[in-house]
Amino acid sequence: MGVGLYTHCFLPTSSTIPLRSNSFLFNPFTKSLQTHLPKKPANFSIAQASKCSGVEEMETHQGNSMSLIVDPHKIDPQLLQKMEYDALVWSSLHGLLVGDRNSQISGTVPGVGMVHAPFSLLPMPFPESHWKQACQIAPIFNELVDRVSLDGKFLQDSLSRTKKVDAFTYRLLGIHSKMLDAKKIEEIRLGLHRSDYMLDEQTKLLLQIELNTISSSSFALGCLVSELHRSLLHQYKQYLALNPERIPQNNAFTQFAEALSKAWSEYNNPRAVVMVVVQTEERNMYDQHWLCTTLKERYPFETYQVTSIKKTLAEIDALGELLPDGTLVVDGEVVAVVYFRAGYGPRDYPSESEWRARLLMEQSSAIKCPSIAYHLAGTKKIQQELAKPNVLERFLENKDDIVNIRKCFAGLWSLEDSNIVNDAIEKPGLYVMKPQREGGGNNIYGDDVRETLLRIEKEGSEENAAYILMQRIFPALFPAILVRQGISQKHHVVSELGINAAYLRNKTKVIINEECGYLMRTKVSSSDEGGVIAGTGVLDSIYLV
C-alpha cells in the first residue's frame, strides 16, 4: 500500500496552529535525568553553545549549567545546516534511498537516479504507554486476521454490497469465491502486516487508522531512519535534549526477512524461491532491495541461499504455470512464497492478464503473503464490520484480547446507519469518509463529507456501499524539520505510528506471531500525499530537561 496512507487528518495551515501546550514538558524523573545526562564533550565549545537560541538552561546534579535544545524549530541555523548535511550524508552512505521522480528510469533500473528518502530530521515524540499498547495488541490483530480469513462466508457476506459498487472488490471476491468453491485450504499462512495508529489529542486514545494486510512498505527505510536519528542524537548530544537510548529498537526488515525465510523453510523445497510481485515501475525499490538482500544474506556461507525473484503480474501471467500437483513455476523457478508488493489496488490490474496471474497464484500451493482471504480481511469494510457489537466475539475467545483490540477502534459506521449519516451531514468536521479503495489520498474531509452524503442520499444509489464513515481523529501537532530532495523545511506535523507484525503458521501450530518494529510517519496536511517518513519515534520521556 506504499507509503501514501496519511489520510486521516486535515490540518489548516500549520503556522496558524499553536503548539501543543505540553509538547515539551520537562521530565520530572530525576533518575532518568541522571542516567541520560550527556557528559560535557571535550571539544564542546561555549561559543558554539551560546549561538543556540531557544534553548533551556538546565542545572544538572553536577552543578554544570547546560543548554539543551528541545524545540527543533529553535535550533541555531548554522547548527541546523550541519545536522542536515550530516543526515543527508548518512542517508547516502547507508542506503536510505528512493528513486528520484526527476529521473525517468529510476523506477526500473537500480543504482541510477537516486535521491535520499524523505525524512524528519529528528524523531517524533510519542507516549511510551501508548507505544507499548500498540505493540502488545499486534499479535492479537495477527490472530484476528487469520481467524477472519478462515470465515469465507463472513468475508463474502460483509462485502456483498461493496462489490456491487466497487469493481476491484468484485474481482477479489470472485477469486475468493472460486477458492471457496474449490475448497482450497491454505495450510501455511504468512502475514506481514502493519497496523497504523494516531493518538487522539483530546481523548488521549490510541486509535487505529487501518490494518494493512498487503504490501505494507517502507519498513526497511523506517529502520534506517531510526538508525539515522540514533546517530544524529549521539553526534549532537551536546546540543539536543533528546536521548538516543529512548529511540525504540527497530528491526522490522530483519524480522520480516526472518518470517519470509521461515515460511520458505515450511514450504520445504530448497530449490524453490521467494517471488516478489512488483509494479512495473517502483521508486521505493530500495526498501524492497533491503528485504531481499537481508533474506539472501541470512545463510551466506551455507550450501543454499533463499533466492528471491521479482516479477510483475503481467510477467507472472506470461511465464507462470501450475503443475498438476499445484506447484507454481514462474520462469522456470518453483515458487515457495509469493510476496506481494503490488496487486493491492485496481491500478495494478490494467488488463485481464494481471487478474489471471492473481488467480494462478491463488490456485497454487505457494505460500501467499497475503492470500486473497488475508487481503480481504484488511479491507476498510471488514474493519468497519469488526467494529460492530459482538462481531469480534465471533473470532476471538479471550475477553482481554477483545477488550484490548476494541479499545483502539475509532468510531466506524456503514452509510446504511441513517443516524450517523445525519450527524455527519450536520457536523462533517467530526467525520472522515473513506472509500473502499486502497491507497491514500482518496478520503473525504470537512464540507466535502456533507456534500457527498447529500448527493448520495438524493441519488438514492447503491453508492453508499462504496464508503464507510469514520470518526475524525485529531492528533497533537509537533514542530518538525522535514527534509526532502536535499532541502529542509520547518513544519508543524502530526505523526502516525505503524506497528509491523509477522504471523506464520502451518497445519499444526503457530510458528511466528510477533510485533516487528515500526514505521513512524509525519504529515503536514492531508494534501501531503504519503507524507514524510520520519521513520522513528522517541518515547516521550526522552527529554533530558
Add this chain to the structure above:
Amino acid sequence: MGVGLYTHCFLPTSSTIPLRSNSFLFNPFTKSLQTHLPKKPANFSIAQASKCSGVEEMETHQGNSMSLIVDPHKIDPQLLQKMEYDALVWSSLHGLLVGDRNSQISGTVPGVGMVHAPFSLLPMPFPESHWKQACQIAPIFNELVDRVSLDGKFLQDSLSRTKKVDAFTYRLLGIHSKMLDAKKIEEIRLGLHRSDYMLDEQTKLLLQIELNTISSSSFALGCLVSELHRSLLHQYKQYLALNPERIPQNNAFTQFAEALSKAWSEYNNPRAVVMVVVQTEERNMYDQHWLCTTLKERYPFETYQVTSIKKTLAEIDALGELLPDGTLVVDGEVVAVVYFRAGYGPRDYPSESEWRARLLMEQSSAIKCPSIAYHLAGTKKIQQELAKPNVLERFLENKDDIVNIRKCFAGLWSLEDSNIVNDAIEKPGLYVMKPQREGGGNNIYGDDVRETLLRIEKEGSEENAAYILMQRIFPALFPAILVRQGISQKHHVVSELGINAAYLRNKTKVIINEECGYLMRTKVSSSDEGGVIAGTGVLDSIYLV
C-alpha cells in the same frame, strides 16, 4: 588527483586485439583447487547451469562434473543480467556512489542526484608476486618522499627549469621557497599516498606510473568495490571460476582514517578539527564522506569526536586566520590537520585568493597532508630526477631498498637528453610524453609524440622543461564487463594497480609507515578519462579450474 590517472597506454579499438593467450590458464595447483572448490549448492539448478555458454568442464576430486565460467564475456546473458542487477542493488545499498553529472546540484548537495560509481563487474586478475612486490615497497616510497621533502635545495634545483614554463609549479615553488627562507620546520608529517603501477606484459615487470602525494582519491569506493566483488563471487560461486577468498583485503579508508586520527592526536588539541580542503563542486564526494564518517565514528562513545570540516580554498582565504603562535583558525575552529582533496592542479586556483589560502595553511602549525614539500616530491619532474643514476642513494641508505625501488622505475628522461629525444622521434610508439601538469588526460602518445618533439626542437623554446619522456608500458588486456550509469558493456581492458600507503612521524619517531589497501582501476583506452574503478583485483591463482 581524482581518479583520472589512466594516462599510460593507448589502445587501438579493443575488439581488434586478441586476448592475452594465457589470460585464463587453468590453475595447475590441485591443492588450491581442492581448497577453493565450491560445494554444489542445494538450489543449484542443472537447467540454469546448462544455459551458460563458454564454460569449462572441470572434473573435481569428488568426481562431480562442474561447469565454471572463466571468461566474463562468456557468461550467459540471463545470468549476466542477474549479476549486473545484483551489483547495482549492492552499490546502492552500500554507498558505492558518486554524484550524477546529469544532476546540476549533485556535486554540492549530498543525498541528491546520486548514481552508482562506475565499476567492473568482476575483479581483475593480477599476479600475486607482483602484487606483493608493490605492497612491500610502499613503506620505502613513504620514507623516500619524506627524505626528499626535507631536501629543499634538491626540490628547488630539480624544478628550476620546470617553473619557467609551468606557472603552477612556479607558484608552488614560491611558497616552498618562502618556507625555506623562514626556516619553517614541519615536525609532524603526514602522507597519504598512492603509488600506481602497471604490469608490462612483455617484460613481466611491475612499473611505476606515478606516485601521488596529494589528493589521491577513490580509496573508499575502491574498498567498497572489493566488497561488492567478494559478495558477487560468493553469491555466484556455482557459476564462476573465481574464488572470493583470493580477493586481497582492502581496508584503505579505515586505515587512512586511522592515520588522520593519529595525526590529529599528535597535534594534541582535543578541540581542534580536521579540515578537508575541497573543490567547490565534487561529484566524488561520497568517497570523501566515507573517510570523514569513519573518522568521526572512531570514537563514537568517547567524550570527544574527531570532527572534520570541509572548506574550499576561497573559504579558507575568507574565514581563515593565523594566530601569533602559528595556530590555524578557520571559521572559528582550530585546525589540527589540513587534508587536501583540492589544490593539486591549476584549476583549483582561479584567483589570488586561493593562493593566499594555500600560503596561509603552509605557514601555520597545522599538520598538512601534504605539506608543500610533500606535494612537490610527488611531481613528475622529481619522479624523473629520482630515476637518474645515483640520486636515490642521496636519500636512502639501505641498498636493498634502493634496488627494490629502482626495479619498478620505468625509463624516465628529461627532454634535455637528445639521444632519447631522437629515439622518441624515430619510435614514438615506445614513449609517452608527460607534461608536468597533474591530473590525467594530458599525456601525449604515438605520432603526437613525434610532432610535439619536432615542434619544440624547431622552436628551440624552453618548453621542453614542461615535459618528461617516459617509457611506454604495454600491459596485458583482459576481457571485462564495465558498468556505468546502470548499463554494462563488454570491453577488453588494461588494469592499473594503485597501492595506498600512510606515513606519519613526529619530531622523534615514525608513528605509521604502512601499506593501506589498494585501488585497482581498469581502462578501455587512453581517451577513457578516469577509466572505470574496478576497485579490486584478484590474485592470479584465483581461478578454480
